[in-house]
Amino acid sequence: MIKRIVDGSLDELPAGVPRDDLIKARLELVKRLKRVARQAREAHAMDLYLPVERIDGMALAASFIVSEPLAVPTAGLGSGPNLRSLRPQASHSDEVMIDGAVGFRMDGVGEADPNREVDFPSRRVEYILQIPNSIPEKWVAISFSTIADGQPDSEMADILVDLFDAVMTTFRWSHP
Secondary structure (H helix, E strand, O other), rough: HHOOOOOHHHOOOOOOOOHHHHHHHHHHHHHHHHHHHHHHHHHHHEEOOOOOOOOOOOOOOOOEEEEEOOOOOOOOOOOOHHHHHHOOOOOEEEEEEEOOOEEEEEEEEEEEEHHEEEOOOOEEEEEEEEOOOOOOOEEEEEEEEOOOOOOOOOOHHHHHHHHHHHOOOOOOOOOO
């Protein structure tokens, strides 16, 4: 899968790029995609979505993953967790209803972290939703991240966040 993505991305480069530069670009892209996939696995992602096609010659530095939250505190909360117990620190959070599921949407900035090979600050939006009719209660996290144009509070970052929020309006549960 990564090889196909890299090959397609490199096919879009302008003609005449020196062969040595293509090899370097290929190696760097493979390294970055493997890192993203590894980080998604470490975050217990069920799905990883990456825009791989260029738009007007520009690659979008954005992704989102779907995963179940790792820790859901239930002690002392009665029948199960509530929204406040799941809500981590964020610059901004709102309660939401997505396809009948209660949850919340958080919006904030993740700082660069060289220890995790994260070179730039990123804009992050996360939806935490209760899976309808799950017994015991289960929750899913849909997490978006972008470095946009290098500034997490830029107009470009806002546009990409709006796009992700639009994607979330189409989110639907499928039940067997």
